[in-house]
Amino acid sequence: MSHTHASPALERFLESVVRQLPREAVEAMADLRPPFDEHVDDAVADEVIHLFQAKAKAAIHESLAGPLPDEPDFNEETKQVLRDAREGKGLVRYDNWDELFADLGM
Known part of the structure; x- marks a missing residue:
């Protein structure tokens, strides 16, 4: 998987989406296991999904999320x-x- 750096605008957008989703949907997204879609070979889409999943975990419980890929401890x-x-x-x-x-x- 490539490591693209998400723009701050994308991060804010995903945080907004997570805040608007029902808790059950956020929990389901946080628990999703790769591969997200075996039929799609799109590294950028995988990165967006990975970032979305990190935001979902952070919304559920701050200590479970860990740092984002480009965030220090x-x-x-x-x-x-x-x-x-x-x-x-x-x-x-x-x-x-x-x-x-x-x-x-x-």
């Missing part, structure tokens, strides 16, 4: 910061770029 402190950011904890929001740059002294 994070220590527990970093994982907590990422969880907090997803929940909106400790984030600073600005109405526009000017406020951001002013706050940074730029």
